[in-house]
Amino acid sequence: MLSLSPSRTLKSLLTCALLTFGALSHAQQVFRVTAIPDESPTELARKAAPLVKYLEGKLAMKVEFTPVTDYAAAVEVLINKKVDMAWFGGFTFVQANVRSGGKVIPLVQREEDEKFRSVFITSDPTIQGLADLKGKDVSFGSQSSTSGHLMPRSFLLQAKVDPDKDFKRVAYSGAHDATIAAVASGKVQAGALNISVWDKFVADKKVDTAKVRVFYTTPPYYDYNWSVHADMPVALREKLSAALLALSRDTAEGKEVLDLQRATRFVPSKADNYKGIEAAARSAGLL
Structure with missing residues (x-):
């Protein structure tokens, strides 16, 4: 039976620990994105692909689009931090914000969503x-x-x-x-x-x-946004926001992403934009 000296044993354990930590760190460097399934799964995947590629370059980490089965599931996965960012409609954002106790933050919205x-x-x-x-x-x-x-x-x-x-x-x-x-x-x-x-x-x-x-x-109202959980590190949130706001139709990459998102450009969003939708939901008995 091969016997290792205490120093070699400690070195081996440290090496294993570092390898394990490295593997875990690598596994955690996946940024997950989802969207409410308001269109067919194939259309959602088509729309997401160029955005995923763009964000990978800007965030310097792997980005994956994670489809969900229904609107309620989109709310649940962001509240429970199973994904990092979600494309919500105004009402699903309100549901997520209320259910999380204000822990879901609207990051950006399309310019079109100011008067949807x-x-x-x-x-x-x-x-x-x-x-x-x-x-x-x-x-x-x-x-x-x-x-x-x-x-x-x-x-x-x-x-x-x-x-x-x-x-x-x-x-x-x-x-x-x-x-x-x-x-x-x-x-x-x-x-x-x-x-x-x-x-x-x-x-x-x-x-x-x-x-x-x-x-x-109908008359106009605020609608869709990209939302994140408040527990996301501030540095990552700022990097993500800057990447989305920087998308421009003046570049081929930006035009492709924005065309598929049906957006002129992205602009900053805030929770107060959706107070009218929250009031409409409560009035209709849907919240």
Whole structure:
């Protein structure tokens, strides 16, 4: 049996400890990003890929996009620090912020998110305004969607239309693109969704605007943002924020990222921007 001297044994133990620490440190140098699943998984992955590559260069660490199954899961993984950054809608940010006791921080938002809108679409020629939705089958997106449910519901209530009492049926498609498909196929007579998804479908000729049209566009409100947990080291948070704010359409890399994010540019965000959404959620009994 081979015997090691005390000094060699100590040296071996220290070497093992350093190797283990090094492996753990390397394992921890993965920056995880997720997003609410407001579009198909393939579209979310396509949108994330250039951003992931860009952040890897700026943060000098491996970045991974981690998809989640639903909106609630996106909230949970950031609250529990299973991911480092999440793309939230205004309502999911409010949910995460409230549930974490204010420990979720909105870092940046797109310039477009300062004045975001939803659209109501239909294939029914008799529907010309919100009041015409009474007695109809109408689809929202996810129940936790800001632009696909909460704010459209809020504007309906302001127009004296109560979805739960006045619609023949309330459906939840789960995602904006699914809402378009439900209206186009005739499963429902109308639907509400994110204006940028609608505009993208129109631009890409993925919807026949001779059959499906917008009949109401909501007033503006604050929406999406990139959020992080307050426990993220300040230095990393500042580095991340600077990287996102530095994205510019003047570079090929920046243009690719911003185009896929449907953004002109990113601007700083703050929790107070979403007080109106929180009030709408509480008023609608959704928070």
